[in-house]
Amino acid sequence: MTKKSVILLENVSKTYPLYHHIQGGLKNFLLRLPKALKSTIETKFEALSNISLSIQQGETFGIIGKNGAGKSTMLGLMAGVLKPTSGRLMIDGRISPLLELGGGFHLELSGMENIMLNGVLLGMTRAEVKKRIGEIIEFSGLSDFIDQPIRTYSSGMLARLGFSVIVHLDPEIFLIDEILGVGDMSFQKKCLEKMMGFKTKGVTMVFVSHSISEIEKICDRVCWIENHCVKMIGSVSEVVPAYSATMND
């Protein structure tokens, strides 16, 4: 059986212009106009260069690499928050992104209000969120704090809330950016169980993590990114040992 690819990147590059000369204010900009103009045009930061990969439906795909290698940019591209500078990016299915701790939340609002806000921003109607709100609160284990503003939450509690909302969305493609690390052991276990459940249901997952053991536990294939390029793509048993070997140097 050939499976269709739901995420496809062809020669995708992402560069950011560096705006610092303009940010230095008009005076600095005008005083050093020729130099400033030249550097605004020329200084670009290449976050990802020439990435090609395809992820099949139902696959659990891990992304590993050092800090600043471009992993989060890659998830941002897949989530549709960023647009590639060049190359082709194709996504087929509803994306549920969990890109950062507290992303999509408002700190002044209570946990309950934030579930509604986050759920609607992620594409549910109010009726759908209301139907699931009990389940979401129960899964998060935060029922005692649900009416408190989330600025009083710890980072672990924020991770619980974010993860609980997103897994109750019926995701088709699930993007997670190393967020489980801050939860406690029992919650991490609960999350992994939920993800294993998704896996058997055929949900596509893309998973960025520094935890090699988690990657080994749930991923089918892994992509190793180094210096903004793909260093290696393959099965867990090929890529992970190669990656771990460079870490020990």
Next chain:
Amino acid sequence: MRLTYYRDLILVLTQKEMQVRYKNTFLGYLWSVAQPLALAFVFFVAFKVVMRINVPNYTLFLITALFPWQWFSNSVTSANGVFIGNASIIKKINFPRYSLVIANICQDSIHFFLAIPALLIFMLYYRIWPHWSWFYGIPVLFVIQFITTFGLSLIVASLNLFFRDLERLTSIFVMLLFYCTPIIYPADMIPEKFRCFLNFNPVAPLMVNWRNLFLEGHMDVFYMLISLLYGLGFMSLGVFIYKKLSYRFAEVL
């Protein structure tokens, strides 16, 4: 189905803005009436008591245009912060960003509607009765003002991400526009030779119409068409700029 979703999205975002604005304040929603009234009081003291402007029922005259103006100016001024203030959402979730601008305008329009009862009390005090034409007049002017404000807010909110000076420029420009619009004075006090410039002011025809509707129960059709044209123009420009820039919002925030 999609329509229900957009409605819910704007509803929840508006609700969020309301909740955030009045969180931790003692008077809460009362502020949406208290603030425009306080401003009206300031102008009353300055122009009626001190400068003795010769307009009958000056308080009523003032608030019939001041309340809609406040909705317009608050929305456009706060549009500067709409995308910046929601950076954490924009950077993490891909949803229609313009819904934040719409929610911002909806929120201010709610304050406008909450202030209408105060206006009614003043009308009763001056023995001026509400008119049947309000039933179609208010929705028509509401729509025109909404699209004008939406267009300008989209322009301001999008450009301010790339050019932060816009925030200062907007507040100066809005203040200038306020004094160039017949709100604290009637249009016929403007010297004859400058009066033709009034049609170059994109909000003057609208504000004059609000006042005519509230006080006399009729609208000037010519003014209505001009303000509608301005509204459509600003909206097209706003959508154009937004479309050009929106894909880069998450990068610059």
